[in-house]
Amino acid sequence: MIRRICIFCGSRFGNKPDYKEAAEALGELLAKENIGVVYGGASVGLMGTVADACLANGGEVIGVIPQKLADRELAHTGLTEQYFVSTMHERKGKMADMSDGFISLPGGSGTMDELFETWTWEQLGFHQKPCGILNIAGYYDPLVEMVDHMVKEGFLQEKYQDTLLVESNPGRLLEKFRQYEPPTAKWHD
Numbered sequence: 001m002i003r004r005i006c007i008f009c010g011s012r013f014g015n016k017p018d019y020k021e022a023a024e025a026l027g028e029l030l031a032k033e034n035i036g037v038v039y040g041g042a043s044v045g046l047m048g049t050v051a052d053a054c055l056a057n058g059g060e061v062i063g064v065i066p067q068k069l070a071d072r073e074l075a076h077t078g079l080t081e082q083y084f085v086s087t088m089h090e091r092k093g094k095m096a097d098m099s100d101g102f103i104s105l106p107g108g109s110g111t112m113d114e115l116f117e118t119w120t121w122e123q124l125g126f127h128q129k130p131c132g133i134l135n136i137a138g139y140y141d142p143l144v145e146m147v148d149h150m151v152k153e154g155f156l157q158e159k160y161q162d163t164l165l166v167e168s169n170p171g172r173l174l175e176k177f178r179q180y181e182p183p184t185a186k187w188h189d
Contacts, residue, residue: 004036006099010107027053041065128182132165
């Protein structure tokens, strides 16, 4: 059962209105499906957009933000709960512990870090939660090609490629999350 999904995304809006529209649609969908949002706790960019859309539709939103970022007045002040932590590592661990899956929207290097770390944890058996990409306007197409390349070059097993769920529609991605079955073999098999 999926009670909360951790959202990774940019603290900026990006250059296409599609990004913000999809972030709003995802926040609204999660609220309507009674699935809480766990995210980085900021009020800016796509992060704030997902949080605001979920809250506006009666959803639960939990933020986890390093105190150093909160001190820069980036913390969202209207969340269901907001946790203040010391480091980015602590932030990622707390968000992961409170979530039943992970969705990445467009973002920069921080979003990529979060996506790859949680996906790697899944491969290593540290969790059995779905990891997905909401591929808005083809943003993640180059990354999907890179993952294909990692498989072709023998650095990633195909069974783990398949654990990274990719969709351009929030509803279809959520359906893949509900049907997700983690691999049963160990990562080195």
